[in-house]
Amino acid sequence: MGLQEEISRRRTFAIISHPDAGKTTLTEKLLLFGGAIHVAGAVKSNKIKKTATSDFMEIEKQRGISVATSVMGFEYGGHKVNILDTPGHQDFAEDTFRTLTAVDSVIIVVDAAKGVEAQTRKLMEVCRMRNTPVIVFINKMDRPSKHPFDLLEEVEEELKINVRPLSWPIGNGPSFQGVYNIFEQNLNLFEASKQTLGESISFADINSSELEGYIGDDASAVLREEHEFVEGVYPEFEVEDYLAGNLAPVLFGSALNNFGVNELLDCFLKIAPKPQASNTDLREVKPEEDKFSGFVFKIHANMDPNHRNRIAFVKICSGKFERNKNYLHVRQGKNFKFSSPTAFMAEKKSIIDEAFPGDIVGLPDSGNFIIGDTLTSGEKMSFKGLPSFSPELFRYIENDDPMKSKQLAKGIDQLMDEGVAQLFTSSFNGRKVIGTVGALQFEVIEHRLAHEYNAKCRYEPINLHKACWIRSENAAQLADFKKRKHQYMAKDKQGRDVFLADSSYMLQLAQQNFEDIEFHFTSEF
Template structure:
């Protein structure tokens, strides 16, 4: 297969949603289709001790929620599919935001009973910032839910995007009979509690009596009526508008019952984009360029707790990556060779010899990488769009076991590299402050320090409003500011100056009094 054909057959996408909409379940069913797994883990079922394949951290299995992005790659029908299953919980949104910089498109999962929820709106904003094409899968149709037209109106209004149904449900809840696939013009009948794949009944003409034979006269009449409305109200599907992030195709189904997933996958493979150009500070990088380039969008400590290993997740943007080849680490300014790059299947990894644009690879890391680092064949590229956001919650972190201070320091150091939270060292008293965007992250850090590093920590409250990175070309004013605000000055993990404002008033006054100082609320500046 030629280099261009390899790029063309790749589909790298993220699955995003509000917690509990069924995102991880959908991921599992897509993996079942690809033959990548043979038994789905019953997500959140305590009776069955299998857990979702993509939730592999101990705390995820206990909580039944995803707290870290996991990557899964498999081949299906001639395509190479890379799925990134992201955390839905808002306390881990930052991981999801960064993951969306590494995907070419996204599938948004919406609960048919609850409709569009808060976290879905936020994630759609991130997709819009990057013009990422999105598809919508309305899930849980086997349970009583909202009217499909009402749901479509809600998606258009709340997510601010035009929609076009490419499938249509026949009833819902107890009355749910199946889905008519507008895209392929056939009917799929729903058989509850079956984990097998249903074969479609081809019905080219919905006026055909065959439709009534399968679903009954009244359901058939209602479906004909609704389809007529759909075709009348919604414009024809425009592929270009979808690729530009202006139109979302909509599918219906029940991920838990493996229903509607096949239609979604087949349409997705035909419509979704192959790897797209990547934006850097100096130029646009095209995927079919000969020279290799890529960036680190995530770091995960302890993929295997027995070996204390760290992995840097690298999205390949151009060229072909080859094992044991020298590549230029732009941040460190030196050449590096990687002997065991890996491909992912949740926590299962296999060493690979080569990878292509769109692929996500794992590089074992002993501390050389940080989020946002670039690799190339010598060109000094800096990929854009990987910020750390200003935290909103802060606590002092203290050692609860003096005998384990070395383990605690190492644990904090490695977990902060993952970007789940940020570490600030107060320049006035030398104390360590953890800043996060969600309260649950404090719990996750405490749990992982104890279980992965055998280090116990405790938190102490601190009242802070915002952390902002500061810089200025006016050295005298910067020095004056640091002297006056000495109690509120800190350094981040990379030694940059951070101002810890304890109220919005204090921040406003500082901005007004020191005009020559820039205050940044993301670390990307």
């Protein structure tokens, strides 16, 4: 199969949502339908032995939440499908933002009872910035929920995008009987089964009197009436509008009970985009180009805690990636050869010989990579759009066990490279400051240091408002600023100057008094 054919059959997407909307459960069922796993796991507490495939970190299994993006790939219907399951919790939004740079489309999961929630709105803004096509999956229809038309109106208003239902639920809660697939024009009735793929009954003509035999008189009358209303009110579905990011197809179902998941997967494969072009600091890179290029969008330490290994997740943007071939690490200006590149099923890895645009490849890393690094066949360019965001919560981090200082230093170093949080070293007293965008990240760092690095840390309070990166063409003014604000100056992990403002007033004053200094709130400038 040639490069063009390999690109055309790939679909790389992220699943995003507010916490508890059922995102990781949906991922499990997509893997189940794709034949990648045979028993779906539960995303609950550690009392259930079989946990979700994508939640493989110890803290994820204990808490029943996702705290890191996981990557899973499988073959289905002649397509190579790459799913990235992202954290829903807002404290891990930065990981999700970066993940969205590595995908070509997105599935947004909405809880049918709660509707659109705050975190979903934020994530949709990122999709809109990048014109990423989105499909909306309204989940948990087997529970008492809002009326489908109310949900559609809410999605339009809250996410600011036009919608078009491609499937329609028959009842909800205890009366939920399945979905009518408008896109394929057939009826699918499922038996609730959390573990296996229930048999579906296909049914072509919604106006046939046989419909009553399947779902009863009342449900049939309601379905016909609502279907007629859908066809009259919502625009015809045009794939071009979806691909341009102007229209969101909506499907209904229950991931936990396998309702509507197969329809979602089949519809997605038909309409979702193949790998798209990416922007660099020099030019636009197209997937069809012969020469390889890709970028690191995530680093994960200790995927196998027994071996203390690090994996750099690389999104392939163009050409063919080959095992044991030399590639240029643009930032370091060195060539690297990778003997054991891997493909993923969450933490399960298999070594691959080649990969194509749209694929996510794991490269064993001994500390050479940071997030945003570019690999190419020789061209010196860097992919754009992978910033670190200015943290808003800060604490000093101290060693709580003098015998384990090396383990702590190594643990902090590796976790910061992952982008879990950011590390600043104070120029005033040399103390280490951890900055995060969410409070839960401090717990995750402490837990992972203890369980993965056998190191104990403790936090001490520090009163700071915001961290911002500074630079200036005016060397004298920059030197003057750093001297005056010495107590509030720090260096980040890359050695760049960072100003740690202790209040919004102090930051505002600094910006007014030092006009030649640029204050940046993301690390990409």
